[in-house]
Amino acid sequence: MQIETPAIVCALRNHGEHGAVVRLMTPDDGLQAAYVRGARGRRMRPVLVPGNQVEARLRARTEEQLAHAEVELTHSRGPLLTEPLPAAAIEWVTALTAAVLPEAQPYPRLYAGLDAFLALIEAAPSALGWASSLVRYEMLLLAELGFGLDLERCAVTGSNDDLVAVSPRSGLAVSAAEAEPYSGKLLPLPPFVRAGGAATWDEIAQGLDLTGHFLQRDVLTGRSQALGDARSRLVERILRAGGLI
Structure with missing residues (x-):
């Protein structure tokens, strides 16, 4: 399995000494979970913030295996996290999306809706x-x-x-x-x-x-x-x- 896609970071769970399992909402492949090496390091921490838009490359040997991902930041919403109300809204919608959607099922309307909502909070x-x-x-x-x-x-x-x-x-x-x-x-x-x-x-x-x-x-x-x-x-x-x- 190989996927290259834009995505919205929705959740992060520490895994191992330095990595994390990240849940990404994608336009065509739905919610995708992947292991990101070095996710808790200085370089990746600002990238893997819920609400950020990224470009992700996911690879796995089989459909059942947890994918490994390389992630590059395309748009940061980190500045909004200093404002309590926008930060709480971003935390809620991303956590909700990550928690209740089945993985790897396409929800293009939800991706578009989430993307539009996050942009509106900024604007x-x-x-x-x-x-x-x-x-x-x-x-x-x-x-x-x-x-x-x-x-x-x-x-x-x-x-x-x-x-x-x-x-x-x-x-x-x-x-x-x-x-x-x-x-x-x-x-x-x-x-x-x-x-x-x-x-x-x-x-x-x-x-x-x-x-x-x-x-x-x-x-x-x-x-x-x-x-x-x-x-x-x-x-x-x-x-x-x-x-x-």
């Missing part, structure tokens, strides 16, 4: 400019893993008008008229989740509640469960930035 002047995209990335990840929400029409009437809530059990959208008797039992559906565009802080909070419910129920299970604490800390920081707590 936006504040979390208001990128937090809604975090919700969209989590929605995309749920869909790619087979847990997508059906937000196209009302679960009761079949209409696609005035959809304002989501059933926490079925993941189906509910229109305003049908949702009214169940106020407090349904999850709010902020407009930007379906229509895109900008979002207010209140709408971002609603979006994070929505994706957080289904991530916790369907994805963050077993060994991934501890990730829920990291997400809770990130959400708290986002809500503080928006003056909501």
Whole structure:
């Protein structure tokens, strides 16, 4: 097996005296795990930072063998790690991606979504400019893993008008008229989740509640469960930035 590809560094686990097993998200070959010699050395440490974009060359004798990789930095996001909120967001999305995706399965839409989200964190002047995209990335990840929400029409009437809530059990959208008797039992559906565009802080909070419910129920299970604490800390920081707590 030989792969030469651009990639996003998602996770790093020390292995042996000087090396590490690195998990890389690639556009065509999905999540790839590989051993990088000297990963903990002075030269490689700044390269293998989660969120960095790299050019990777992976080689293994068989498909089952852990690949060895040579990695060159193409774009560093290290400067963002000095800013607590962007750093927490990068840590969350890369750790989530590394923990829940099956290895070597292509997810080109997720690669593109992760790449775009990381670029937006760099470009936006504040979390208001990128937090809604975090919700969209989590929605995309749920869909790619087979847990997508059906937000196209009302679960009761079949209409696609005035959809304002989501059933926490079925993941189906509910229109305003049908949702009214169940106020407090349904999850709010902020407009930007379906229509895109900008979002207010209140709408971002609603979006994070929505994706957080289904991530916790369907994805963050077993060994991934501890990730829920990291997400809770990130959400708290986002809500503080928006003056909501």
